[in-house]
Every structure is written in structure tokens, then in C-alpha cells.
Amino acid sequence: MKETDKQEVLFSKLVAYRRELHENPELSFKEFETTKRIRQWLKEEGITILDYPLEVGVIAEVSGAKPGPTIALRADIDALPIKEETNLPFASKNDGVMHACGHDFHTASILGSAILLQERKSELNGTVRIIFQPAEEVAQGAVAIDKAGVLEGVEAIFGMHNKPDLPVGTIGVREGSLMASVDRFEIDVIGVGGHAGIPNNSVDPIVAASQIVSALQTIVSRNISSFHNAVISVTRIQGGNTWNVIPEKVQLEGTVRTFQNEARELIPELMKRTSEGVASGFGAKADFRWYPYLPVVVNHAPFSQIMKETAEELGYTVVEASPSPAGEDFAFYQTKIPGFFVWMGVDGPQEWHHPAFMLKEEALPIAANYFADLSIKVLNQWK
Numbered sequence: 001m002k003e004t005d006k007q008e009v010l011f012s013k014l015v016a017y018r019r020e021l022h023e024n025p026e027l028s029f030k031e032f033e034t035t036k037r038i039r040q041w042l043k044e045e046g047i048t049i050l051d052y053p054l055e056v057g058v059i060a061e062v063s064g065a066k067p068g069p070t071i072a073l074r075a076d077i078d079a080l081p082i083k084e085e086t087n088l089p090f091a092s093k094n095d096g097v098m099h100a101c102g103h104d105f106h107t108a109s110i111l112g113s114a115i116l117l118q119e120r121k122s123e124l125n126g127t128v129r130i131i132f133q134p135a136e137e138v139a140q141g142a143v144a145i146d147k148a149g150v151l152e153g154v155e156a157i158f159g160m161h162n163k164p165d166l167p168v169g170t171i172g173v174r175e176g177s178l179m180a181s182v183d184r185f186e187i188d189v190i191g192v193g194g195h196a197g198i199p200n201n202s203v204d205p206i207v208a209a210s211q212i213v214s215a216l217q218t219i220v221s222r223n224i225s226s227f228h229n230a231v232i233s234v235t236r237i238q239g240g241n242t243w244n245v246i247p248e249k250v251q252l253e254g255t256v257r258t259f260q261n262e263a264r265e266l267i268p269e270l271m272k273r274t275s276e277g278v279a280s281g282f283g284a285k286a287d288f289r290w291y292p293y294l295p296v297v298v299n300h301a302p303f304s305q306i307m308k309e310t311a312e313e314l315g316y317t318v319v320e321a322s323p324s325p326a327g328e329d330f331a332f333y334q335t336k337i338p339g340f341f342v343w344m345g346v347d348g349p350q351e352w353h354h355p356a357f358m359l360k361e362e363a364l365p366i367a368a369n370y371f372a373d374l375s376i377k378v379l380n381q382w383k
């Protein structure tokens with residue numbers, strides 16, 4: 001078959017996969033039908049499926065003719081609890097669930113890479129493990145994949161997110177931080193309740209909590225390097241039931257975002273110290289609790305050249321990727337092994353998670369070819 005015909009066949013296959021996935025979205029850790037479909041499509045292409053203890057998600061592998069290291073490609077497969085408003089002929093049939101982050105696109109594209117790699121096995125000096133990961137949206141899928149042992153023997157990992165504000169054929173590459181860490185905190189400020197008219201007999205947690213909210217804002221301005229970025233947002237204050245009683249307790253809750261893991265490690269210690277110290281100044285107590293959620297997506301600098309070269313050799317446009325304050329659980333893999341995550345232009349009218357989120361399917365073979373070529377090049381140049 002001619003190369004152009006081959007690409008036509010690939011394109012129609014990927015569009016069909018993507019539309020079937022889009023029509024049948026499933027929530028995080030509930031991707032049972034999605035898992036069945038991916039397995040079926042891989043089988044049809046004669047691609048090896050590996051056996052790991054995973055309820056949902058699929059691990060496939062393409063081994064080259066020559067031995068070499070193992071690298072991984074990762075696609076996320078889950079959808080969101082959003083009611084679709086696109087009016088597409090293949091809109092979600094699962095009411096209230098939608099592929100509003102384009103993970104259907106990621107899955108279909110990486111299936112395309114697997115198909116291309118299977119056809120080009122003879123060029124492959126090593127092995128490409130292909131991870132179809134569940135539950136990205138709840139930031140637990142990557143951890144589940146790691147726990148199942150999928151990363152054992154894997155030297156490096158590559159992935160992407162579609163980017164609606166980049167044109168089709170454009171790839172955003174950036175070494176270092178790309179996506180923010182996402183963490184949650186809670187603080188209980190405990191005083192002594194009493195009569196609102198006799199505050200001297202109470203320890204007012206509302207006054208103490210107010211000062212804590214203000215003091216927390218100085219952590220970013222006074223304790224974090226001016227070369228780092230961080231956001232501390234208190235998003236909930238709860239305390240008191242009525243107008244004439246000083247309550248015993250106030251609860252604060254919020255989130256912290258950073259673009260450097262150094263800042264991410266420092267901030268909870270400073271928040272604990274600040275809230276406890278301020279509370280104690282008022283004779284109150286603070287109970288600070290930190291719930292780690294997602295690390296920073298940090299791209300391994302030595303790969304940035306090959307990430308760009310691969311795109312340019314395919315005739316794609318490379319731009320410097322703009323960092324995103326959204327989180328991405330690809331970051332977990334990068335805490336274990338070197339990895340690189342790129343933006344794939346899909347030219348959509350809406351941002352991620354919008355009920356009318358859409359993308360251009362012409363980007364499917366672009367992403368498929370990119371990650372197939374990238375895998376071959378990375379393994380060829382491996383030192």
C-alpha cells in the first residue's frame with residue numbers, strides 16, 4: 001500500500017475509535033467498556049496485551065526486532081461527570097458523562113501509535129510499553145498503574161494533552177515545569193465559645209481565623225523565592241450559627257498550586273507554622289491538615305531536543321508550551337522515571353471540561369505519527 005493510502009486507512013480507523021469512545025464515555029475507575037474496546041482493537045491489530053492486575057485500563061507492548069531498553073507511551077481513558085452540549089452526531093449516550101477533556105482523543109491517537117509501531121517493528125531497537133491509564137480525572141490512575149508494577153523496567157515515559165488553543169499540527173514543548181501541583185488543606189481553629197457580648201470570657205476563633213487567612217497570604221509574598229510561583233487560596237470559612245454567640249471552632253479549607261516541587265514541599269510546613277503561631281497569639285489552637293493530591297508535571301530537560309526534532313521532521317510546528325495551572329497525574333510517573341509531556345494542538349472552540357468541548361479529528365494521525373516516530377528515535381538514540 002502507498003504511504004498516503006496507509007495514512008488514509010489509519011485516519012479513518014482513528015476517527016472511528018475516537019467517535020466510539022466519545023459516544024460511550026465512562027467515569028474514573030468505571031472504564032469497563034472502554035477497557036474491553038481497547039483490548040478488542042489491539043487484538044484486531046495483533047498487538048500484544050500484557051497481563052497486569054488491573055480492573056480497568058490496558059497495557060500493551062510492541063517489541064522491536066533488536067533488543068534494547070523499554071520506554072512507555074501513556075494515554076488516559078476516563079471521562080467527566082458533565083452533561084454534553086455539543087450536538088455532535090456521536091455525542092455521549094451516557095447521560096451526564098462526557099469526554100470533555102478529550103481523553104477519547106488521547107486513547108485513539110496512542111492506539112494509532114501502537115498500530116504504526118507494530119508495522120515498523122523492524123526499526124525498533126527496544127520495547128515500547130503502551131499504557132491506557134484509567135482515572136486521570138481523580139488523580140489516582142497513575143498510582144494504580146505503578147502499584148500494578150507496570151513501570152518496572154521502564155526507562156522513560158512520554159505523554160500528551162490535547163490543547164484547544166493551539167492549531168492542528170502544532171506541538172507545545174517546554175522543559176521543566178508544565179502543569180501545576182494541586183493540593184488541599186484544612187485548618188480547624190479552636191477557641192473557647194461564649195456570649196458575644198462578653199468576649200473577654202471567650203477565645204474568639206473567628207478573629208483568630210481571620211488573621212490566619214491574611215497571614216497565609218504572606219507565605220507566597222515573603223517566604224517563596226521570587227523565581228518560583230505559588231498560589232494559596234482559602235476557599236471555605238465555616239464557623240458560628242447565630243448572631244449573639246461566639247463559636248468554639250472555625251474551619252478553613254482551600255488549595256495550594258505551585259510550579260516547583262521545592263515550593264510544594266516548603267509551603268505546608270510554613271502554613272502549619274503560621275496558622276499555629278497566629279492562633280496561639282490569640283490563645284486559640286490551630287489543627288492544620290494537608291492532603292497531597294498531585295505533584296508538578298516536570299519535563300526532563302535532556303529530552304526536549306528530541307521532542308522538538310521529531311515534530312519538525314514530521315513537518316509540524318513547534319512552539320514553546322505555555323504552562324497550565326491545571327493538574328495532571330502524569331506527574332506521578334515523573335516522580336519515578338524521567339518523562340516528557342507535550343501539548344498537542346486540536347483547535348477547539350472551548351477550554352477543557354466545558355460541556356461544548358470539541359476538537360479537530362485531523363489531529364489524531366498527527367499525534368499518532370508523532371509518538372510512533374518519537375519512540376523509534378528515542379530508542380535509536382538511547383545511551
Ligand code: NI
Pocket residue numbers: 101102103136161352
Ligand atoms: Ni485531561
